Amino acid sequence: QVQLVESGGGLVQPGGSLRLSCAASGSIVSIGTMGWYRQAPGKQRELVATITAGGSANTADSVKGRFTISREDAKNTVYLHMNGLKPEDTAVYYCNARHAWMGFDYWGQGTQVTVSS
Secondary structure: OEEEEEEOOEEEOOOOOEEEEEEEEEOHHHEEEEEEEEEOOOOOOEEEEEEOOOOOEEEOOOOOOOEEEEEEHHHOEEEEEEOOOOHHHOEEEEEEEEEOOOOOEEEOOOEEEEEOO
């Protein structure tokens, strides 16, 4: 099994920056694509960004140009670099990891990001 632990959330002002981290432990070899999702109050969970085991990254249109996902395999960690934060970015951000061959997902506990003045 795999455990995912997010960190780096907090309260920031509009226009600010934040870096989220997701540290994976356990059966690391089973991890394929990883990603970040977010869920704002009263809204559905939405995909923010994904990155494959080979390092191919994609970001949602709503955050494109502001957020960047990266992967540091040596540390079993995935990052979400968030710049130009807006109040609309306020949400709980969840780390996700897809099992490479079993087809199910692992989820982190989530970290709160609040963008407010």
